[in-house]
Amino acid sequence: MDFRLTDDQRALRQGIRELLEGRFGREALRAAVDRADGRVGSGRTADGKRAAEGLPAVDRGDGKARTTEGKRAGGGARVLDRDLWRELGAAGFFALRLPEAEGGVGQGLPEAVLAFEEAGRVLLPGPLIATxxxxxxxxxxxxxETVVTSVDGGLVEWLDDADVVRGNAxxxxxxxxxxxxxxLHRLPVGTGRRPEDGALRAPRTPDAPLVSLLTAAEQLGSAARTCGTAVQHARTREQFGQPIGAFQAVQHLCADMLVRVEVARAAVYAASVTADPVDIAAARLLADEAAVRGARDCLQVYGGMGFTWESDVHLHLKRAWIRACRAGGAARSEEELADDLTAGTA
Known part of the structure; x- marks a missing residue:
């Protein structure tokens, strides 16, 4: 059986990569980070911006459209790039798996995984999976045209910028x-929609395996980017008169990163073909590890420079941490694998 990508799949991946790197390259990423950090922007709430654009207030999912009260947690203007969102829609990113008869692209889950892997590479922001x-x-x-987010356990991503929320927020x-x-927003404790102990574990919903798989794809893309970044830095950064990549300790870090990326890639691609919940759980664990440990190892390769705000490495680590909480995170994946291993043994 041949598990290599087809020519069409390679063309799809390359097309999405060119679109994202051209539209959301490093300059756009840093500009978005600065706006979110409150260094740039008016500080208006998202609902105020939507009103200025003639858009409705957020539908919180409880049947009421309400404006956001108070300032955001970060204090700055975190407003989604609507033009970029529409460009993604025009390119078929959101309708990739929608049948052609319904106006979609008519592709399958493997193609969606390739698209979300590329989104993870550039740290594309927004509730991509929910939309x-x-x-x-x-x-x-x-x-x-419509930005959709969803309630995931006790958390909701991009609530203020979404037009529609799936679930009661x-x-x-x-x-x-x-x-x-x-x-992020969190549901209040004691509402019956969030565990009393504060654990952010999602309920078993029909979409949970897809959320987990597409999250794994994003983690894979981020892990591949940090691996490449670490290798490039090791080739060009010199200490004691030679590139730091000549030192065995740095070589081992880069080699371990590459192994984790390729093992996770095989698992994620296989899970996209089988769509089996157990395969998805295994792929998710491997992808989360590749993204989080890969970003940490990349920081080690960069040394003190990697911890500075100007470096992009910390952004990959922070995003990997956030993604690792989705759809129950590692705990849910481990439980699903354990249930499968122990099935029929009682």
Whole structure:
């Protein structure tokens, strides 16, 4: 059996890579980070910006459209780039798996994984997965005209910038996010929609395996980018008269990063073909590890420079931490694998 990418799949991946790197390259990434950090922007709430654009207030998912009260957790203007969102819609990013008869691209889950892997490489912000899964179910989601987010356990990403929330997010409170490009809200304790112990573990919903798989794809893309970044830095940064890549300790770090990336890639691609929940759980664990440990190892290769705000390495680490909380995170994946291993042994 041949598991290599087809010519069409390689062309799709290359097309998405060129689109994202051209539209959301490093300059755009840093500009978005600066806006989110409050260094640039008016400080208006997202609902105020939507009103200025003639858009409705957020539908919080509880049947009421309400404006956001108070300032955001980060204090700055975290407003999604609507023009970029529409460009993604026009390129078919959100409608990739929607049947052609319904106005979609008519591709499958493997192609969606390739697209989200590229999104992870450039740290593309926004509720990408929720909007992608809403294509065909929510008007305007497929074309990027409507931004959709969803309740995931006790967390909601990009609540203030979303037009539609899938799930009941009523009473959600701003939460300071470690990632400047992933604004968060959390559901209040004691509502029955969030575990009393504060554990951010998602309920078993029909979309949970897809959320987990597409999250794994994003983690894979980020891990591949930090691996390449570390290798490039090791080739060009010199100490004691030679590139630091000549030192065995640095070589081992880069080699371990590459191994984790390629093992995770094989697992994620295989899970996209089988769509089996157990395969997805295994792929998710490997991809989360590749992204988090890869970013940490990249920091080690960069040394003190990697911890500075100007470096992009910390952004990959912070985004990897946030993604690792989705759809129950490692705990849910481990439970699914354990249940499969112990099935029929009682």
């Amino acid at each position: 992608h899964l809403a294509a065909g179910a929510v008007a305007g989601a497929a074309t990027g 009523g009473g959600a409170e701003p939460l300071a996010s470690v990632d400047p490009l992933t604004p």
